[in-house]
Amino acid sequence: MKTYFGIFQPKRCQICNKHKATRKCPKTQRQICFHCCNEIRIKLECPKDCKFVLKSTQYKNSLQLNNYSESIAEQQGLLDLHLQKWLKNENPLFENKTPKSYAETEAGKKKIDSFLKKHEQALKDALSYNYVREQLGIPHKEKTNKFHEDVANRFMELVTNYDYEKMLPLLVHYEVYKNEDFRQNYLKRNLAIKAFKSIKEFDLIRSALSKEQDQAIVEFEINGKYSLSLVLQKINAQWFIKEKVFGESSMVLSENEFIQRIAYNYAQQNFDHAYKDLKKYQQVFPDSSDLHYYFGIYYSTKGKVEKAKEHFFNAMELAPEFTEAKYNYAFLFQAEGNMEKSRELYEEILEKKEEKKTLNNLAVIYEQDGQLEQSLVLLKKALELDPNFELAQKNVERINEKKNTDQNPSESNETLPSK
Numbered sequence: 296m297k298t299y300f301g302i303f304q305p306k307r308c309q310i311c312n313k314h315k316a317t318r319k320c321p322k323t324q325r326q327i328c329f330h331c332c333n334e335i336r337i338k339l340e341c342p343k344d345c346k347f348v349l350k351s352t353q354y355k356n357s358l359q360l361n362n363y364s365e366s367i368a369e370q371q372g373l374l375d376l377h378l379q380k381w382l383k384n385e386n387p388l389f390e391n392k393t394p395k396s397y398a399e400t401e402a403g404k405k406k407i408d409s410f411l412k413k414h415e416q417a418l419k420d421a422l423s424y425n426y427v428r429e430q431l432g433i434p435h436k437e438k439t440n441k442f443h444e445d446v447a448n449r450f451m452e453l454v455t456n457y458d459y460e461k462m463l464p465l466l467v468h469y470e471v472y473k474n475e476d477f478r479q480n481y482l483k484r485n486l487a488i489k490a491f492k493s494i495k496e497f498d499l500i501r502s503a504l505s506k507e508q509d510q511a512i513v514e515f516e517i518n519g520k521y522s523l524s525l526v527l528q529k530i531n532a533q534w535f536i537k538e539k540v541f542g543e544s545s546m547v548l549s550e551n552e553f554i555q556r557i558a559y560n561y562a563q564q565n566f567d568h569a570y571k572d573l574k575k576y577q578q579v580f581p582d583s584s585d586l587h588y589y590f591g592i593y594y595s596t597k598g599k600v601e602k603a604k605e606h607f608f609n610a611m612e613l614a615p616e617f618t619e620a621k622y623n624y625a626f627l628f629q630a631e632g633n634m635e636k637s638r639e640l641y642e643e644i645l646e647k648k649e650e651k652k653t654l655n656n657l658a659v660i661y662e663q664d665g666q667l668e669q670s671l672v673l674l675k676k677a678l679e680l681d682p683n684f685e686l687a688q689k690n691v692e693r694i695n696e697k698k699n700t701d702q703n704p705s706e707s708n709e710t711l712p713s714k
Contacts, residue, residue, distance in 0.1 A: 306326055308326065308327050308328035308330075308331055309323075309325040309326050309327060310323070310325060310327050310328075310331040311328065311330065311331050313328070313330075314328035314329075314330055314331075314498055314516070315328060315498065315500055315516045315522075316328055317329055317365065317500055317501060318332060318346075318347065320332065320335065320345075321341070321342045321344070321345050322335060322340060322341055322342060322345070323335070329364070329365065329366070329369040329372070329500075329501075330372060332347055332369075333369070333372050333373045333376055334376070336348060336349040336362065336373070337349065337373060337376040337377060337380075339351050346363060347362065347363055347364070348362065349361070349362040349373070350362065358374075358377075358378075358381065358411075358414050358424070360373060360374060360377060365500075365501035365502070365503075366444060366499060366500070366501050366502040366513075367421055367422065367442060367444045367502065368444055368499045368502075369501075370422060371422050371423070374422055374424075374426075375426040378424065378426045378427050379426075381394065381427070382394050382395050382427065382430055382431075383395070388410065389403070389406070389407070394407055394427065394431065395430070395431060398431040398432065398433070404431060404432070404433050407427070407431065407433065408428065408433050408436075411424040411427060411428070411436075412436065415436065419440060420438050420440045420442075421440075421442055423436060423438065424436075441533070441534060442534065443502060443504070443511035443513060443527045443529075443534045444499065444502055444513055445534075446465060446527060446534040446535070446536065447499075447502075447513035447515075447525045447527060447536070448499065449465065450462060450465050450525065450536050451494070451497045451515060451525075453465075454491070454494050454497075455494055455495060455496070455497065459482055459485065459486075460482075462536075463478070463481070465535060465536050466481075466535060466536050466537075467527075467528050467530070467535040467536060467537045468612075468613075468614075468615055469535070471612065471615050477611075477612045480608060480609065480612050481612060484581075484609060484612075485581075488581050490517075490521070490523075490541055490578075491539070491581070493518070494517050494518065494523075495518055496517070496518050496519065497515045497516065497517055497518075497523070498515060498516045498519075499513065499514075499515055500514045500515060500516055500522070500544075501513075501514050501544060502514065502544075503544060508529070509528065509529040510526070510527070510528055510529070511526075511527040511528075511529070511534065512524055512525070512526055512527070512544045512547050513525045513527065513544075514543060514544040521541070522541070522542055522543045522544075523539060523540070523541055523542075524539075524540040524542060524543065524544045524546065524547055525538070525539060525540075526538040526539075526540065526547055537582075538580070538582040538583070539581060539582050540579060540580055540582075541578060541579050541580075541581070542579050546579060550580055550583060553572065553576045553580075554583070554585045554586070554589075556572060557569050557572050557573060557576075557586075557589050558589070560572070561589065561592065566593055566596055566597075569589065569593065570593050573586060573589055573590055573593065577590075582613055583613070584609075584610040584613040584614035584617050584620065585610075587606045587607070587609040587610040587613065587620075588606070588607065588610040588617065588619065588620045588623075590602075590603075590606035591603045591604075591605075591606035591607040591610065591620065591623060591624075592623070594606065595623070595627070600627055600630075600631065603623075603627060604624060604627055607620050607621070607623050607624035607627070608624060611624060616647070618644055618647070618648060618650060618653075621640055621643065621644055622641075622644060622650070622652060622653055624640060625637045625640035625641050625644070625653075625656070626656065626712070626713075628640065629656060629659075629660070629712060630712075634660050634663070634664075637656070637660065638657065638660050641653050641656055641657040641660070642657065645657070649676060649680060650680075651677040651680045651681050651684050651687065651713075652677075652713035654673045654674065654676050654677035654680075654687075655673070655674065655677050655684070655686055655687045655690065655712065655713045656712045656713055657673055658670040658671075658673035658674045658677070658687075658690060659690065659712045661673065662690070662694055667694050667697065667698055670690075670694055671691065671694055671695075674687045674690055674691050674694070675691075678691070686712075686713050
């Protein structure tokens, strides 16, 4: 499969010219969409060696299908086509009447509905038989379980309706957005993405689940022009949106490779080359906390403090447990003399985890406030984590010297924060 970066033009289905082509049909020798594939395989016309062939069953009244599909949406579409035939067949379960005839009485409708519910339970509500209910005048059954495609579709509906506030409860770190600063940052960050703002139409193409069934990718075609993949995570039996990727689902798995490439360039001090990669990959992975972190590092090296802060804050919004991003964000405030803000951030880090550089830098702030004993307590903790931490060793010596000599702070050596 050809790999695309950013926004690209996919091929259209060579039968309907409406949907994106996702496979080559061995029967028609054309590139087709799954909708047209369903129309072909429901007629049992596919070659037996076709990956998507619908295998026939000796039970014409069966509601079970034996086939491979790339999404729940695709399977539901095929099932609905199958149900069109099922409705017309006489069924021994319904007194050898067709379901349509049997449903002419309320008792018949109830029996058919009960029959459908049993099958839906066996499928754990992944598929529904609401097509039959619609045709027979039986009230629809709402899904009791929301699957990854349901959540992804809901998210896209909100995008097209510009209901950005309503998206927040669907996000994996939705609790973070109770903080107004993070909430506003999410909205600002996404409204700055032109491709995101311009979404008018979407068409589900395919989806995939991890082996553990707790991660999923759902790919859409946007505005009939380009692909957008949503990465989802399952937490406490509920699905949440984790990340947007502007590209086909195969691009999602490439993110770590790109991050490693950028990290290598940083290690080699090749910042300008890394920056070019950052600009390119950000178009594809706008929700990557790692990319925002490396942007922050880049702008820090260039002395562009406000730009660095912006990207470190983006990384914190996207990954609340990203300690290194918060540490660097705090350090920038400390470097410009905003001790109150940096102290607040360092203390937030230490509430979650004791980290040596954070302990050292907070000790520096306490020492500058004249709280020498508290400063030493923090430095002792830093040295317990790393006995060879040179900056902490120097700061301990520095503070002990001050205590022993009662030296005037203005005449003393400067305490050293960690970069």
